[in-house]
Amino acid sequence: MTSFFEFIILVFEFVLSFVLRILKLFVICYLRIMNSINSNLIKTPLADAMRPKTLSGFVGQNDIIGRNKILRQAIESDQVPSIIFWGPPGCGKTTLGHIIASQTKSEFIQLSAVSSGVKDIRAEVAKAEQLKRLGNNTIIFIDEIHRFNKSQQDALLPYVENGTITLIGATTENPSFEVNSALLSRCRVFVLEKLSSENIKDLIQRALEKLDAKINKEALEFLSNMSNGDARTALNALELASSVIRRLPSLSGRGGGEGEINKKLIEQALQKSLMYDKNGEEHYNIISALHKSMRGSDADAALYYLVRMLEGGEDPLYIARRLVRFASEDIGIANSFALPQAVSAYDACHYIGMPECGVNLAQAVVYMAKSKKNNILYSAYQKAQADVKEHGNLSVPLHLRNAPTKLMKDLKYGKNYKYSPNFNYQEKQEYMPEKLKKRKYLNI
Numbered sequence: 001m002t003s004f005f006e007f008i009i010l011v012f013e014f015v016l017s018f019v020l021r022i023l024k025l026f027v028i029c030y031l032r033i034m035n036s037i038n039s040n041l042i043k044t045p046l047a048d049a050m051r052p053k054t055l056s057g058f059v060g061q062n063d064i065i066g067r068n069k070i071l072r073q074a075i076e077s078d079q080v081p082s083i084i085f086w087g088p089p090g091c092g093k094t095t096l097g098h099i100i101a102s103q104t105k106s107e108f109i110q111l112s113a114v115s116s117g118v119k120d121i122r123a124e125v126a127k128a129e130q131l132k133r134l135g136n137n138t139i140i141f142i143d144e145i146h147r148f149n150k151s152q153q154d155a156l157l158p159y160v161e162n163g164t165i166t167l168i169g170a171t172t173e174n175p176s177f178e179v180n181s182a183l184l185s186r187c188r189v190f191v192l193e194k195l196s197s198e199n200i201k202d203l204i205q206r207a208l209e210k211l212d213a214k215i216n217k218e219a220l221e222f223l224s225n226m227s228n229g230d231a232r233t234a235l236n237a238l239e240l241a242s243s244v245i246r247r248l249p250s251l252s253g254r255g256g257g258e259g260e261i262n263k264k265l266i267e268q269a270l271q272k273s274l275m276y277d278k279n280g281e282e283h284y285n286i287i288s289a290l291h292k293s294m295r296g297s298d299a300d301a302a303l304y305y306l307v308r309m310l311e312g313g314e315d316p317l318y319i320a321r322r323l324v325r326f327a328s329e330d331i332g333i334a335n336s337f338a339l340p341q342a343v344s345a346y347d348a349c350h351y352i353g354m355p356e357c358g359v360n361l362a363q364a365v366v367y368m369a370k371s372k373k374n375n376i377l378y379s380a381y382q383k384a385q386a387d388v389k390e391h392g393n394l395s396v397p398l399h400l401r402n403a404p405t406k407l408m409k410d411l412k413y414g415k416n417y418k419y420s421p422n423f424n425y426q427e428k429q430e431y432m433p434e435k436l437k438k439r440k441y442l443n444i
Contacts, residue, residue, distance in 0.1 A: 046239035047232045050207055051095050053102045059231070060199040061092055064190050071190060078104050080139065082160050082167040084175050084184065087192030088282075090230030093170035097141040100168065106137035113147035121155045128165045138165050145169030146178035153180045160186050194229025203231050204238060213242040215261040223266045233270070241269040283314075287322060290365070295330050299369035306365050307358075316357050320346035323364050331368065332377035333444075341367050380441035387436060394433035 052058050055065060055072060065072045074080050080100055085093040101108040109124050128138035140156075142148070159165045160183065167187060169175075175184055195203075201224045208215060215223075215238075227234035241261045286305050293301035309319060323345055327338040345364035349357040403413035418427040432439055 045236065046207060046211070047235040050203065050210065050235060051098055053099065055099060058092065058095065058099065059202050060195045061096075061192050064192065065096070075100055075103060078106070080104065080166060080168070082187040083169070084145070084179060084187045084189045085168070085170045085192060086175050086189055087172070088194045088229065089172055090227075090232035090234075091192045091194050092231070093192055094143055097143070097168055097170060100139065101141065104139060106139045106166070107131055108139050108141065110141045110143070113142055113144045113152075116142075118152055118155045121152065125155075125159050125164060128159070132164055139168060140165050141168045141170075143170050144172075146171040146173040146175070150180060153183050157183050157186075195231055196229065197224040200224040200227050200229070200231060200234050204234060207235055207238055211239070211242045213238075213245070213261060215241075215266075216263070219261050219263040219266045222263045223270070226266075226270055237266060237269040241265045244269070286312075287319075290319075291322065291326060291330075294326060294365060294369045295373070297369055297373070299366045302365050302369045303362060306361060310354065310358050310361070316349040316354050316361060317346065319361055320349045320364075323361070323368060326368055329378045330375055331371050331373050332375065334372045334374040334376075338368060338371050376442060376444060380443075383441045387439070391433075391435055394435055397430065397433065399429075400431065 055075060058065065063069070065075075071083075085096060087093055097110070101110070107128070109127075111120060111124070124138075124140060128140070131138055145153075156165070156167060157180070160167045167183075169179070169187070171178060175189055179187075201220060204215070204220060204223060223234055223237060227237070238261070245261050245265060286308055290302055290305040290309070293305060306319065310316065320342070323342040324339070327342040331338040341364055345360050348360035351357075352360075398412050399415055399417040401408070401413040403409045408414075418429045420427055430437060
């Protein structure tokens, strides 16, 4: 009997020891997980940590989410339709997506067009179909939707159309060019503007409280203006400056209290190139502004937009080609020296490249802006082009046709043609096809 109890005790001790070891391992794993979570929280960028969860904390874009605006009402009533948010970087597109995620009762799925493919879309749609059968809705938010190719966008189309999913896309590129027309027609496009400097100041003040940091007035003005309406840029620069000044408070320098962020520190933290995407919306905006400034004879504005493009990294030969076009389209026969000037600028860019050729382009741009202009030639070309498209290949009059062989002469090619020098260039002769007799394109 004694040995039996001893055996029970040994088994109990063994089980207790085993359980204690399991608990110890569990505690170790738990602590490691919590440390990992805390570490990730600490590393969360300020721009992400500052994202509001509700519309009341959202800054800017009053034209689309102000009081009584249709988008605000749709979000607050959880009746969001398929939407494309289009706007420049850092204006709040993704943040609006997160706000919708936090307020909707629908299943909310976030995909990135950079890392997701058709397989991922189909997997999420399959889940959405199951939820729909249970009476639940699914919202799929796709950041940078312009990066999806045609087949990826086509994969979404039938499910947006039949209501299986509600699509919310965010893009910095013009959806007219980057989103399939069929998909675009089933979405409501909301255009977000870049944030104002006052909006940026508001965000900076909020971030300073979170960082427990201080910034002087000059640095605040500089950061809010140089962020170019991009909240992410402003907050990233502020976060970097704050972390540096926290470690090295003496960098505050003169004109401010110790530990206060100053303009010099913001300049170093910002290190931001001009907003200019050679393949994006801003590219077309600025070349359009350059062309129209030259057409309007504003040499100063034209010079400004030229420098914006060059400093942003635009190919000088691209600009030179546009000047060659401008010389004929907007100046034409009003100044016959404009075209050689533009071609010379192109040659200069080809021979010496940037940065030296910048001044050659500047010379050509100012010349074009200051030159006398008319678009008679361009308008005449368009009229002739319209006739060609409308009437097709009209027959060339017989007297204008070349007749190098006897057969052609027998067919009356070239017959009764009046050689202009023999008539002192005053001959009366019809040169247009029969259908276009007396047609005039040039009003000169």
